[in-house]
Amino acid sequence: MAVWFLRGLRRGVITTRYPKAIDSWTASLPTPPAFDARRLTPAVADRLVDVCPSGALIRDYEWLVLDLGACTACGRCIAVSRGVARSSGAFELSTTERGRLIKRIRLRDDVR
Amino acid sequence: MQSLFGRSLHIRTIDTGSCAVCESEIRLLAAPHYDLHRLGFFFTPSPRHADLLLVTGPAVRAFDQAVKKTYLAMPEPKIVVAVGACPLGGVYSEDAFVHGSLEEVLPVDVFIPGCPPSPLALLQGLLVAVGRLAEKVDALSFVDDEAGTGEW
Numbered sequence: 001m002a003v004w005f006l007r008g009l010r011r012g013v014i015t016t017r018y019p020k021a022i023d024s025w026t027a028s029l030p031t032p033p034a035f036d037a038r039r040l041t042p043a044v045a046d047r048l049v050d051v052c053p054s055g056a057l058i059r060d061y062e063w064l065v066l067d068l069g070a071c072t073a074c075g076r077c078i079a080v081s082r083g084v085a086r087s088s089g090a091f092e093l094s095t096t097e098r099g100r101l102i103k104r105i106r107l108r109d110d111v112r
Numbered sequence: 113m114q115s116l117f118g119r120s121l122h123i124r125t126i127d128t129g130s131c132a133v134c135e136s137e138i139r140l141l142a143a144p145h146y147d148l149h150r151l152g153f154f155f156t157p158s159p160r161h162a163d164l165l166l167v168t169g170p171a172v173r174a175f176d177q178a179v180k181k182t183y184l185a186m187p188e189p190k191i192v193v194a195v196g197a198c199p200l201g202g203v204y205s206e207d208a209f210v211h212g213s214l215e216e217v218l219p220v221d222v223f224i225p226g227c228p229p230s231p232l233a234l235l236q237g238l239l240v241a242v243g244r245l246a247e248k249v250d251a252l253s254f255v256d257d258e259a260g261t262g263e264w
Binding site: 004023026029032033034035036037038054055056066067068069070071072073074086088090091092093094095096097098100101103105 | 150197200201202203205215220221222223224225226227229230232233236237240241247248249250252253254255256
């Protein structure tokens, strides 16, 4: 018999808290990209926008717009960015407002 | 919300043209590792018994009537959760066959991004939907250097 069932009978609480512990394997989940702003030039941004298959990356003048709702975490931007983009590791991205999933990232004109 | 549903919430899932990977992840929620029943969530085969509607797929226009009927058949109060990149407008843009975004058809309460969202992301989304867990996405900038973060 499940332990939670017996515990529920004893304490009168039928549900448990979440999360009980963080799963270590979640580090290997495909996740949306995070960017190194110091190396994110317009040329790099354009390459990332070109390679994005789901329209999650859009160039807005001096901004790179990342739509987490549209991102499929395919990893193509990470593959072509030569280290400018990396996997963010963030996957619990649920929100009650669609706008919160849209992140604007400032581009750099000069490579330092 | 907790008092409304009395620590128990029934979920109806509806597929509006999804590739079935989101369904696969939703099905995994009931597996012992994730075990959503311990948190008081249950799946129901009828919208009449459901408090929460989990919608996957890019809102195919051929599904409009089925989606609206399902929504109307649910008793108040009800929550609509959009699951995956498709209903959030990511993979398919609006055309003759799909709405592209579920918001065109139903009032969406919670958005769960991912292609597909992992069962842990789904659990977080369900707990955000019932107000038992805070959102995290606002605090994330997706930029390594703080100087590059835009005003938002």
